[in-house]
Structure formats: C-alpha cells, structure tokens
Amino acid sequence: MTPASTPLLAIRGLRAAYGKIEALKGVDVAINAGEIVALIGANGAGKSTLMMTIFGKPRARSGQILYEGRDITDVPTHEIAHLRIAQSPEGRRIFPRMSVAENLQMGADATECTDAEREATLERVFTLFPRLKERYVQRGGTLSGGEQQMLAIGRALMSRPRLLMLDEPSLGLAPLIARQIFDAIRTLNRQDGLTVLIVEQNANHALKLAHRGYVMVNGLITLAGTGAELLQRPEIRAAYLEGGRHG
Amino acid sequence: MTAIPHETTKARRTAGIPFLLKTAFINALIALVLFSLMIGIRTEAGSDGQLTYWTRFGDLASIVAAVFGGSIVIELLRQWIGPTGAEKLVPPSVQSGMSFIGRYVAPALLIFTLLVPVIFYDQRYILDLAILVLTYVMLGWGLNVVVGLAGLLDLGYVAFYAVGAYSYALLATNFGWSFWVCLPLAGILAAFWGMLLGFPVLRLRGDYLAIVTLAFGEIIRLVIINWQSLTGGPNGVSGIPRPTFFGIPLDNSDDGLAAKLGIEYSPTHRIVFLFYLILALALLTNWVTIRLRRLPIGRAWEALREDEVACRALGINTTTTKLTAFATGAMFGGFAGAFFATRQGFISPESFTFQESALVLAIVVLGGMGSQLGVALAALAMIGGFELFRSLETYRMLVFGMAMVLIMIWRPRGLIGHRAPTVYLTKANAISSDLVKEGHG
Numbered sequence: 001m002t003p004a005s006t007p008l009l010a011i012r013g014l015r016a017a018y019g020k021i022e023a024l025k026g027v028d029v030a031i032n033a034g035e036i037v038a039l040i041g042a043n044g045a046g047k048s049t050l051m052m053t054i055f056g057k058p059r060a061r062s063g064q065i066l067y068e069g070r071d072i073t074d075v076p077t078h079e080i081a082h083l084r085i086a087q088s089p090e091g092r093r094i095f096p097r098m099s100v101a102e103n104l105q106m107g108a109d110a111t112e113c114t115d116a117e118r119e120a121t122l123e124r125v126f127t128l129f130p131r132l133k134e135r136y137v138q139r140g141g142t143l144s145g146g147e148q149q150m151l152a153i154g155r156a157l158m159s160r161p162r163l164l165m166l167d168e169p170s171l172g173l174a175p176l177i178a179r180q181i182f183d184a185i186r187t188l189n190r191q192d193g194l195t196v197l198i199v200e201q202n203a204n205h206a207l208k209l210a211h212r213g214y215v216m217v218n219g220l221i222t223l224a225g226t227g228a229e230l231l232q233r234p235e236i237r238a239a240y241l242e243g244g245r246h247g
Numbered sequence: 248m249t250a251i252p253h254e255t256t257k258a259r260r261t262a263g264i265p266f267l268l269k270t271a272f273i274n275a276l277i278a279l280v281l282f283s284l285m286i287g288i289r290t291e292a293g294s295d296g297q298l299t300y301w302t303r304f305g306d307l308a309s310i311v312a313a314v315f316g317g318s319i320v321i322e323l324l325r326q327w328i329g330p331t332g333a334e335k336l337v338p339p340s341v342q343s344g345m346s347f348i349g350r351y352v353a354p355a356l357l358i359f360t361l362l363v364p365v366i367f368y369d370q371r372y373i374l375d376l377a378i379l380v381l382t383y384v385m386l387g388w389g390l391n392v393v394v395g396l397a398g399l400l401d402l403g404y405v406a407f408y409a410v411g412a413y414s415y416a417l418l419a420t421n422f423g424w425s426f427w428v429c430l431p432l433a434g435i436l437a438a439f440w441g442m443l444l445g446f447p448v449l450r451l452r453g454d455y456l457a458i459v460t461l462a463f464g465e466i467i468r469l470v471i472i473n474w475q476s477l478t479g480g481p482n483g484v485s486g487i488p489r490p491t492f493f494g495i496p497l498d499n500s501d502d503g504l505a506a507k508l509g510i511e512y513s514p515t516h517r518i519v520f521l522f523y524l525i526l527a528l529a530l531l532t533n534w535v536t537i538r539l540r541r542l543p544i545g546r547a548w549e550a551l552r553e554d555e556v557a558c559r560a561l562g563i564n565t566t567t568t569k570l571t572a573f574a575t576g577a578m579f580g581g582f583a584g585a586f587f588a589t590r591q592g593f594i595s596p597e598s599f600t601f602q603e604s605a606l607v608l609a610i611v612v613l614g615g616m617g618s619q620l621g622v623a624l625a626a627l628a629m630i631g632g633f634e635l636f637r638s639l640e641t642y643r644m645l646v647f648g649m650a651m652v653l654i655m656i657w658r659p660r661g662l663i664g665h666r667a668p669t670v671y672l673t674k675a676n677a678i679s680s681d682l683v684k685e686g687h688g
Contacts (some may be wrong), residue, residue: 078562081560095557098546098553101668105546106550107668137668
C-alpha cells in the first residue's frame with residue numbers, strides 16, 4: 001500500500017491527560033484511506049485514550065487531529081460522528097434494554113441518509129453478521145458476548161462511516177468468534193474499501209489483519225511498520241506474542 | 248439462560264438458615280437503633296411546661312421482635328415465591344393466555360374509562376375519584392418521559408405541576424384570559440422551567456441528579472410561599488375561573504350550556520366535562536409519548552438511559568437530548584397543573600409538597616418504568632387503593648407500604664416490565680421481560 005499524499009486521518013504531536021496523569025505524550029499516527037491500521041500495546045499504554053481523544057473525550061491538550069485535511073481537534077464529540085467517523089467502543093456498550101433493531105437504528109439516526117441507503121446498509125450488516133438478523137427483535141442485553149460485539153460493529157456501520165475505529169473487538173471472545181469478527185473486518189476493508197483503525201491486545205491477530213501497525217508504550221509510539229514487518233520484530237514477539245497469547 | 252436461575256434458587260434454599268438469621272438479626276439491630284429513641288423513650292410537656300419522660304422498653308422489645316420475625320418471613324417469601332422462581336410457577340399455557348389478555352387490556356380499559364361518566368352519572372364521589380386518578384395518570388405519563396424513557400431521576404416533578412397551576416391561576420385571575428388560551432401558556436412556561444432546571448444538572452446523574460431536582464421542587468414551593476405580592480403566599484389564589492366549553496360556561500345562567508342545549512341544568516355537567524377534559528389531556532400525553540418514542544429523539548432518550556458514552560460516540564447531542572426530555576416532561580406536568588387549578592378553583596402551596604413528587608414517582612416505578620399501560624394501572628392502584636383503604640384510617644399507610652413492598656418483591660421491574668420495541672423488520676413482536684432478563688451474554 002503506497003501512502004497517499006494526504007492521509008484520511010493524521011494525528012500530529014497529540015497530547016492528552018486525565019487530570020495530572022498524561023496518557024498521550026505526543027503521538028503521531030497517519031491512516032491512509034483504504035488501510036487497516038492496527039494499534040497494539042500493553043494495558044495502559046494509551047491506545048483507548050488515543051481513540052477517545054479522536055472523539056474529543058478527553059480533549060487534546062496540544063497537537064492536531066486532521067481528518068480529510070480538516071482540523072477536527074476541537075469539534076464537539078457528537079458532531080464527529082456526523083463526519084462519518086464511527087467507533088465501536090471498548091466493552092461494546094450496546095444498549096441492553098433496546099432491541100437489536102433499535103440498536104442498529106441508533107447508528108443510522110446520527111447521520112442523514114435516505115431510507116433506501118439505510119435499508120442497503122442494514123442488508124450489508126446482515127450479510128456480514130447473519131446472527132443479527134436472527135436476533136433482530138431480541139433485546140441487546142440478551143445477546144452473547146460475540147453477538148454483542150457484532151451488534152456494536154453493526155451499529156457503527158449503520159452510520160455509513162468512511163473511518164471505522166474498533167476498540168478491542170476480540171476482548172473476551174472465544175477464538176472462533178474472534179476470527180469471525182476479524183474476517184468481517186477484512187471483508188469490509190476489501191469489498192467496501194472501508195478504512196479501519198483497530199486497537200487490539202491480541203497483537204498476532206491484529207497485525208496479520210492490518211496493512212500497517214503502530215506499537216504504543218506509555219503514551220508514545222515506539223515502533224511503526226507494516227503488519228508483516230512488525231510480526232517479525234524480535235521485541236514484538238517477545239513482548240506481545242511469545243510471552244503472552246499464542247496465535 | 249433458563250437453567251441458571253433454577254440452579255441459583257436451589258443454592259439459595261439450601262444455604263438458607265444461617266443467612267436468614269443473619270439478615271433478621273441485622274434488621275432487628277437497625278430497628279433497635281432506630282426505635283430506641285422513637286419508641287423506647289416517650290417525652291411530653293408536663294403540667295407546668297417542664298419536660299417529663301418515661302421509658303417504654305416493653306414496646307421497644309416487642310417491635311424489635313416483630314422486625315426480627317418479620318424479616319425472616321419476608322426472606323422466606325422472597326426465596327420461595329420470589330422473582331427467580333416465578334418462571335416455573337406460571338405454566339406456558341397461562342403465559343400465552345396472559346399475553347392474549349394483555350393485548351386487549353388497554354383498549355378495554357380505555358372503553359371503560361370513556362363510559363365511566365355514563366355508568367356512574369349519579370355517583371359524584373366516583374366521578375371525583377376518577378378525575379383524580381386521571382390527573383395522576385397524566386402526571387405519571389409526563390414524568391415517565393423523564394424517568395422512564397430518559398432515565399433521569401427527577402424528584403421535583405411537582406415543581407412543574409405548580410408552575411402550570413399558578414400560570415393558569417394568575418393569568419386567568421389577573422388578565423381574565425380563558426382556560427384554552429392559558430393551557431398552552433402553562434405548558435410552555437412549565438417547559439421553560441424544565442429547561443432552566445435542565446441546564447445546571449446536565450452533568451449530573453443518578454443520586455446527584457435526584458438531590459438537585461428535589462431541591463428544585465422545594466425552591467419553587469418556597470418561592471410561591473414567599474412571593475406574597477404575586478402568588479398570595481400561603482393564602483393561595485382563589486376565584487380561579489372554571490373552564491368553559493369553548494366559551495360557553497357550564498353554569499345555571501341563561502348563557503350556560505344547559506340552557507343553550509335546552510336541557511335541565513345539573514352540577515354534574517361540569518364534573519363530566521372536567522372528566523373528559525382530563526381524559527383528553529392524558530390521552531394527548533400518551534399519544535405524544537408513543538409517537539416520540541418512534542422518532543429519533545425518543546430513541547435517543549432511551550439510549551441515553553442505557554449508555555451516555557455510547558450515545559455521544561453515535562453522534563447524539565446529549566445536551567439537547569436531556570433538555571428536551573426535561574422540557575417535554577415538564578410541559579405535561581404544566582398542563583396537568585393548569586387542569587388542577589381550574590378544577591379546584593383554589594390553589595395554595597400546600598398542594599405542591601414533596602409528597603406529590605414522591606407519589607408520582609412511585610406510580611412510574613410501580614408501573615414499570617417506560618410502560619404506558621403500567622403507569623395507568625399503577626395510578627389506578629395507588630390513588631384508588633388510597634381511597635379503598637380509607638376505612639383503615641391510620642393503618643392505611645401501613646397497608647399501602649406492605650402492598651408496595653410485596654409488589655416490588657414479586658414484580659421487581661414494575662407491574663408491566665416489558666417494553667415494546669419501536670423498530671420492526673416485518674411484524675411487531677414484543678418480548679416478555681420474564682423470558683429475556685437483562686444483560687448477561
């Protein structure tokens with residue numbers, strides 16, 4: 001993948017903090033249109049904070065977030081979703097008492113789209129995750145963990161995003177279900193040209209899926225490269241693969 | 248999903264006795280601490296105004312013993328017929344029958360309500376009670392928007408009821424405006440105050456929100472008491488005009504409705520008119536709420552109740568969502584207040600105490616937060632039940648408290664716990680809360 005002249009999302013020198021604790025200490029990340037980019041790192045490295053800061057919660061202390069060349073650093077959180085950036089947050093955060101149908105509709109409510117577009121997107125979500133169609137009238141809270149993750153991704157897709165950000169989509173899922181989720185992400189990228197930023201603990205899976213990857217340690221990007229390159233790096237293997245989960 | 252509650256019920260039953268005794272002992276201890284001063288020692292002013300006191304340790308001991316025994320009984324009840332075992336107690340055939348009945352309860356109830364003035368035309372007491380019940384149904388439906396749908400715990404709902412009542416009373420007595428002009432104004436003013444309350448509490452949730460709204464309710468009441476020049480203070484506002492049938496008064500005069508229709512005048516006409524007026528207002532509340540639930544704003548309210556962070560990530564402006572919920576709920580409270588003022592003809596701050604807020608909130612919670620039919624049934628049970636137990640005099644509250652505790656044990660999600668989905672693929676398919684309990688993947 002050759003990097004385009006202007007990346008879809010460019011983050012420059014981003015700093016963010018919770019009170020006095022600095023979680024991001026000057027992060028530079030670029031995501032080109034049509035790419036899958038993986039962000040890996042240990043617990044507390046600042047991966048989720050980076051995703052949340054793109055959405056303006058917490059606000060960046062300094063640095064810049066450019067989306068399609070436009071500075072969105074200070075855009076209110078609820079307006080960012082209207083720019084066709086969607087996220088599936090950590091812990092899935094579906095609406096448990098609302099039905100699967102309503103959860104999906106919530107994703108579509110944020111953006112102005114015609115009924116036909118909405119129906120088409122819904123069909124697309126059902127092709128990717130047929131389980132959601134079976135569970136359409138059921139309450140979100142009654143779904144299994146894997147189905148809830150599918151719902152969270154489906155809900156994000158309903159806003160017809162250009163950039164999809166996924167925070168730990170494989171968290172707490174059985175390996176088989178996690179593979180289904182990763183397959184769906186790959187399909188979305190290949191067939192629909194969706195740009196994806198994926199934050200993962202499961203470095204092996206994420207780096208195999210991604211075109212490029214960033215490694216984050218203590219609020220800083222320490223390594224960057226293509227997925228295959230990073231998988232071969234001895235320090236990555238030691239820190240995230242051999243010491244931790246085996247693929 | 249179904250096997251798990253079964254197992255836990257078993258486990259709870261076998262691990263019973265030490266747990267039972269421990270709970271009962273703790274409850275008895277709490278009772279001892281609470282009642283030692285309230286019941287153990289009795290103080291009174293003596294003949295010369297000095298303080299005399301004597302002890303009643305016998306009474307205290309019997310109360311503590313009653314609490315000890317009572318908590319064992321309640322715990323046993325909870326374990327044997329509590330919610331975890333409830334699914335097995337009801338056979339599937341009965342359940343399907345229940346859902347069949349459930350589909351026809353609301354229309355049947357509505358038809359019956361429409362016929363109440365016909366059936367009970369000569370019974371003024373029942374008509375008055377029905378009007379009272381409908382007022383609380385409307386208040387319950389109004390608060391349901393804030394508490395049931397948006398999940399914002401509001402303990403000061405009576406403030407908007409008061410704003411609506413005083414808006415109508417003052418506009419009508421000072422400027423002589425008619426009820427039909429003042430009604431929307433009362434709603435708008437209440438909605439405005441709802442927004443005003445909404446702004447400072449945007450960042451609050453749960454307990455903190457409850458405390459601030461509670462204070463807001465009290466502030467409004469105290470302002471009404473102390474702003475004597477405008478509101479008449481504790482003396483209230485009297486001589487509030489009665490509602491007219493679109494300009495035609497419902498009295499014994501030559502211009503009255505009875506005279507115009509050429510029928511004999513009866514004071515019941517006005518009562519019947521008030522009945523249909525509050526019924527129309529309540530149905531309007533219900534209709535608007537049902538419509539709003541199917542629109543993005545209504546869905547956003549419910550999503551806000553479920554998960555605020557997820558809402559923001561989905562591009563929902565939580566500020567406006569909360570404010571519209573407060574304003575919509577307050578507006579219906581204001582309508583109900585205006586009706587209350589025109590019905591009573593006299594209002595004073597005494598009608599707008601915290602007890603009213605608590606009562607309306609109890610109706611919403613008892614009805615099953617978010618369920619329209621549940622709220623209506625709960626209002627009927629609460630207000631009607633209050634009247635039913637009138638002969639019990641001071642024990643009324645006790646009976647009532649017991650009934651509420653029992654209902655909350657048996658139906659912890661309210662009388663009607665299920666919520667109907669608002670988005671369908673092909674056909675409506677309500678899911679019973681008994682079958683699908685919350686949140687365990």
